[in-house]
Amino acid sequence: MEEKRDGYSFADEEGKRAAKKAMEWIAYKDRTKKELEDKLYRAGFSEKASKQAMDYVMSFGYIDDRRYVENYLMFQTGKRSKKEIYFKLQQKGISQELIVFNQGGIDEQEAIESLTLKRLKGREFTELDRKERDKIFAYLGRKGYEISQIKKVFSKLDI
Numbered sequence: 001m002e003e004k005r006d007g008y009s010f011a012d013e014e015g016k017r018a019a020k021k022a023m024e025w026i027a028y029k030d031r032t033k034k035e036l037e038d039k040l041y042r043a044g045f046s047e048k049a050s051k052q053a054m055d056y057v058m059s060f061g062y063i064d065d066r067r068y069v070e071n072y073l074m075f076q077t078g079k080r081s082k083k084e085i086y087f088k089l090q091q092k093g094i095s096q097e098l099i100v101f102n103q104g105g106i107d108e109q110e111a112i113e114s115l116t117l118k119r120l121k122g123r124e125f126t127e128l129d130r131k132e133r134d135k136i137f138a139y140l141g142r143k144g145y146e147i148s149q150i151k152k153v154f155s156k157l158d159i
Contacts, residue, residue: 015052018045022053026062030071033063034093065094069102078111083144112145112153125157 010016018040025031025039036057040050057063069089076085085106089099116125119136128136133154140150 010052010056011048014046014049015056018043018049018053019056021045022057023062026057030068031063032065032068032092032094033058036063038093065098066102068092069094069098073102073106077106078114081111081144082106082108087144108145108149109153112140112150113157115140115143116153116157125154 010019021043022036022040025036031039033054037050037054040053045053054063072089073085076088080088086099090096116136119139120128137150137154141147
């Protein structure tokens with residue numbers, strides 16, 4: 001027995017429950033297609049019910065990986081390096097092409113400078129001894145910034 005909901009027909013009650021749950025999750029937080037599929041799977045819905053729920057949610061345009069990447073970059077640029085952003089988006093199931101296409105305009109030097117000034121806590125860069133500079137350098141390296149970019153920012157701040 002097919003049941004219609006908002007012009008969409010569900011094959012069974014489980015599909016309807018899965019769609020309702022998916023809508024609740026999306027209302028709470030924007031998600032990628034893979035994230036929502038994984039969440040439905042972990043919630044114990046069958047593959048058929050999960051597919052119905054995904055089709056239902058996608059029919060409204062609530063799942064859009066391109067939009068997700070644009071929003072993620074808008075909020076994470078300046079806090080994370082290109083490498084870190086790339087890795088996080090890959091974990092969320094975003095295709096490599098979509099990530100690379102959208103990462104074009106990221107200025108890492110600005111982000112490095114911002115993070116460095118934050119670590120200085122109001123002091124001048126020239127006041128730091130070698131050990132403190134090395135700590136900040138290592139911190140930025142662990143965040144995924146390229147050594148050449150870090151050196152450029154350090155030389156700029158050292159003036």
